[in-house]
Amino acid sequence: MSSTQQHRSGFACFVGRPNAGKSTLTNALVGTKVAITSDRPQTTRHTVRGIVHRPDAQLILVDTPGLHKPRTLLGERLNDVVRATWAEVDVIGFCLPADQKIGPGDKFIAKEIAAIKRRPKVAIVTKTDLVDSKRLAEQLLDVAKMGAELGIEWAEIIPVSAKDGHQVDLLVDLLVPLLPEGPTLYPDGDLTDEPEQIMVAELIREAALEGVRDELPHSLAVVVEEMIPREGRPADRPLLDIHANVYIERQSQKAIVIGARGARLKAVGTAARQQIEALLGTPVFLDLHVKVAKDWQRDPKQLRKLGF
Numbered sequence: 431m432s433s434t435q436q437h438r439s440g441f442a443c444f445v446g447r448p449n450a451g452k453s454t455l456t457n458a459l460v461g462t463k464v465a466i467t468s469d470r471p472q473t474t475r476h477t478v479r480g481i482v483h484r485p486d487a488q489l490i491l492v493d494t495p496g497l498h499k500p501r502t503l504l505g506e507r508l509n510d511v512v513r514a515t516w517a518e519v520d521v522i523g524f525c526l527p528a529d530q531k532i533g534p535g536d537k538f539i540a541k542e543i544a545a546i547k548r549r550p551k552v553a554i555v556t557k558t559d560l561v562d563s564k565r566l567a568e569q570l571l572d573v574a575k576m577g578a579e580l581g582i583e584w585a586e587i588i589p590v591s592a593k594d595g596h597q598v599d600l601l602v603d604l605l606v607p608l609l610p611e612g613p614t615l616y617p618d619g620d621l622t623d624e625p626e627q628i629m630v631a632e633l634i635r636e637a638a639l640e641g642v643r644d645e646l647p648h649s650l651a652v653v654v655e656e657m658i659p660r661e662g663r664p665a666d667r668p669l670l671d672i673h674a675n676v677y678i679e680r681q682s683q684k685a686i687v688i689g690a691r692g693a694r695l696k697a698v699g700t701a702a703r704q705q706i707e708a709l710l711g712t713p714v715f716l717d718l719h720v721k722v723a724k725d726w727q728r729d730p731k732q733l734r735k736l737g738f
């Protein structure tokens with residue numbers, strides 16, 4: 431960093447409809463798998479997704495679930511959280527996949543961000559590896575046109591591919607000047623400030639939803655009750671006991687999560703444990719219980735208990 435160049439730091443969030451590539455892009459920028467790629471209501475509790483450290487800047491990526499048509503109390507609260515997050519960040523990155531024409535879902539979000547004034551907005555055309563240059567050019571023009579129609583002044587329009595890394599560094603170069611001048615906000619080496627318990631809960635939730643997303647789209651929450659090192663273990667062979675509850679809304683969903691003779695829950699436990707061990711770098715004993723929290727999406731008390 432030269433003496434004439436000020437250090438910058440601030441927050442950016444990637445918005446866009448489900449599957450736009452927000453999480454994958456976050457991972458590509460941060461360089462480690464901290465954001466988990468899927469659409470989960472639990473993301474509301476913990477906003478910092480990853481931190482890009484550079485000598486001249488610190489870019490903190492916060493993540494929100496997508497805005498959607500609220501059908502439940504949870505849905506309404508999520509939308510409020512999303513809007514509040516958008517208004518607080520320094521830069522909004524609007525992700526639009528190159529391989530899909532701009533649709534009503536994108537426009538819905540675009541209108542929302544148009545209403546947020548005084549925040550620079552960058553249009554990010556994602557997944558460029560999936561299209562040819564003609565299609566990409568078309569999409570870039572459409573994005574510019576939509577901005578003009580809705581009164582959004584894009585600070586930049588940039589095509590990227592998180593998959594092959596194309597222009598990912600350039601994206602950071604473009605985002606950094608849009609951040610305010612400021613000191614390093616998080617110590618170097620921090621990728622995310624999410625408490626471990628929440629990340630562990632996410633890994634379990636991810637495993638529990640694997641393959642049954644259609645049947646249990648938003649009816650599953652995970653709460654880690656405790657994480658304690660097992661007593662009496664030799665220093666070179668530690669074991670971490672993790673007790674977690676998987677909450678579902680209805681008794682009938684129990685069979686889906688647990689599977690025939692518990693086979694599915696066992697597989698979920700194994701998959702989650704491996705991920706958790708990789709995350710924490712320590713052997714883990716994972717104890718999972720499935721509980722019914724009836725209609726938790728509609729009940730304010732249950733929502734609070736689950737952290738919303």
Ligand SMILES: Nc1nc2c(ncn2[C@@H]2O[C@H](COP(=O)(O)OP(=O)(O)OP(=O)(O)O)[C@@H](O)[C@H]2O)c(=O)[nH]1
Pocket residue numbers: 446447448449450451452453454455467468469470496556557558559560590591592593594
């Ligand atoms: N080919 C290609 N696929 C991508 C790229 N980025 C993301 N994807 C894929 O697109 C799908 C959605 O990506 P996510 O990063 O989960 O999208 P998201 O916007 O975070 O999705 P939600 O969490 O549902 O809001 C995944 O299957 C990714 O592997 C990319 O640059 N190229």
